[in-house]
Amino acid sequence: MLALLALITALALAREFLVPVLMAFLLALVFSPMCRWLRRRGIPEPVSATVIVAALIGGLAAAITAFAMPISDWVQHAPDHMREIEEKLQSWSGVAEAVSDAGKEIENAADAASGSEGATEVVVREGGPMSRIAFEAPLVAAQTALVLIVLFFVLASGNLFYERLVRVMPTFADKRRALTIVYDVEREVSRYLLSITIINAGLGVAVAIALSLLGMPSPLIFGLLAFALNYVPFIGALVGAALVFSVGLVSQDTSFDAILAALTYWGLTAIEGQFITPMLVGKHLRLNTVVIIISVAFWAWLWSVMGMLMAVPLLVTFRVFCKHVPQLWAIEEFLSGPEIERRSEDQDEA
Template identity: 75%
Template sequence: MTQTQHGSTDAAADHVEQRRALTDWAIIVIALLAVLTAFALARQFLVPVMMAFLLSLVFSPLCRWLRRRRIPEAVSAAVIVAALVAGLIAAITSLAVPVAGWIDDAPQYMWEIEQKLQSWSGVAEAVSDADKEIKEATEAASGDGEAMEVVVQESGPMSTIALEAPVVAAQTVLVLILLYFVLASGNLFYERLVRVMPTFSDKRRALSIVYDVEREVSRYLLSITLINVGLGAAVVIAFTLLGMPNPFLFGLLAFGLNYVPFIGALAGTALVFSVALVSQETAWAAAVSALTYWGLTAVEGQVVTPMIVGRRLRLNTVVIVISIAFWAWLWSFMGMLMAVPLLVTFRVFCKHVPQLSKIEEFLSGPDPMEGDEKEQAK
């Protein structure tokens, strides 16, 4: 065979290999789109299921610890679920009355906020001018000098909450029921996982992944929960001293929003500023309350969390923000709450699969020790 024939054969082989690679990537993209579509369509089912399994990762080590002390999993699972129900009822009871009052008085609050901001900008003047222009336009359109009556019918916040409440309640019940059965089953899931794996190495890798995911996610969620409790307590104390209304409510708000990194702190600061504009005497006093909230969350995010969580949870900050935005787009607020635990789970999975080691490295954040070594090298 001549050299020309060898070259044409190699070129044909390269062309076939390129087409095969393109086909593989096309299949992967189609599969990802199909999965995303399924996740979006099955949102009302998948959200409580995912939440139940994430909670089971947190409480499974506790159930095993109690089992070693001769307490059956069914009993420990019932106690854990009962404690969650009691905490949920207490939170709803604490939030229901003030939140309902805020919603009912929302128009009055908006007017007061407008008046407080008048010293900072021309918002109130612009709104007043726009209102006059609308009135003049309607009088001119009526032709006889009488203003036309414009009626806008739309659903208010309370009606929206009333419509969504049954769905949220059903999802919450599903989470609690599924959590109980997962915890009460003990190691049944792990045993079935080992049994379906074909080889011993696959069994060992599967167990390693499952236990590593459980350990990392449970440590992260437990650590963040303790940190959020401390942040909520600090907010309660600070707002009590600043004279903010319902300081316990804001502490509870800080506790919940802080499960969403970065975005939760910004949303909480904006909400505190809006409420403080109504409850405080001046806009500057409202700014002090908002800055206090932001300062506490900044100390938590930049000092406390790195010290407690440590190097075990090294995640790329950009990836965290993208993950939160993606899951918020897909599953709304519940997706934002589960974004970081799901990212931790995926990172642990990539760490145990050699083919995905580069993705695990990309998801990981900078190692403080590497920075110290570079400084010493300089």
């Protein structure tokens, strides 16, 4: 237990370093099969790695250029939008008014308890949203650069890590098991990430078109948000629907239009989550739904947004590792879904 607590503490303290490094290795798992495919056709790994990293930089720059201005405008006018949302919510019920009255009563009680009428009031003004974004921007830029640098060198090294892994294993059985684990992790994670990326891209296009037809502002931004948030199971759909509803209260004429936009977003994510993803990914993923929710919550608590994005790939990696270690088969069965099917070779080894 002490070792586990120490490990969790180390993961939390080393967040700024571990998050970009792990993200780089997850991306390397996705692009490594492509680099090997290109190598068999005469293109060396450094060239493939350069092209892949350049494409990622170009896509990232295009996304920032296209969406920086609308997002900055939203953030800059966030206080005004919050007041408008509060005013519209007040027309639904007296909840907001009751909360405001309760806040005033608490403030009056605090003043009476202090008993100092002539006390000087000290107001601490925090920076606005834009100032916080500007404060965090250098760290985000440095972590992004670290992701791209580590990704380039991992891809350019080819099978160097696999060769070193084989050399350090003491016996032939250990060498074989280590390579099996590595290649299974690569296959499962790359298959999951590529499949979910294609599905999320289709969802983003559908959300952008649907919200555009409903008259929502900046439908492309909502499409991008749907694409990014859908990497987080369950929670991403809730956050996206809440954002659509909030913006709809400000931009739409009636509250019914805002509810319709949020329900449309929720309906598209429900169709994706209940039919499309299980059909294309479910039979390969085979993870316990409760474990997925707990994993997302744990990594969100530990590493915030990036932790939520990496929660499922890390869970897939751990399940594959447990699958090939007989002492951890009980954990693997707990992590897997109801339709787990063991390979015959695993049964023979047992």
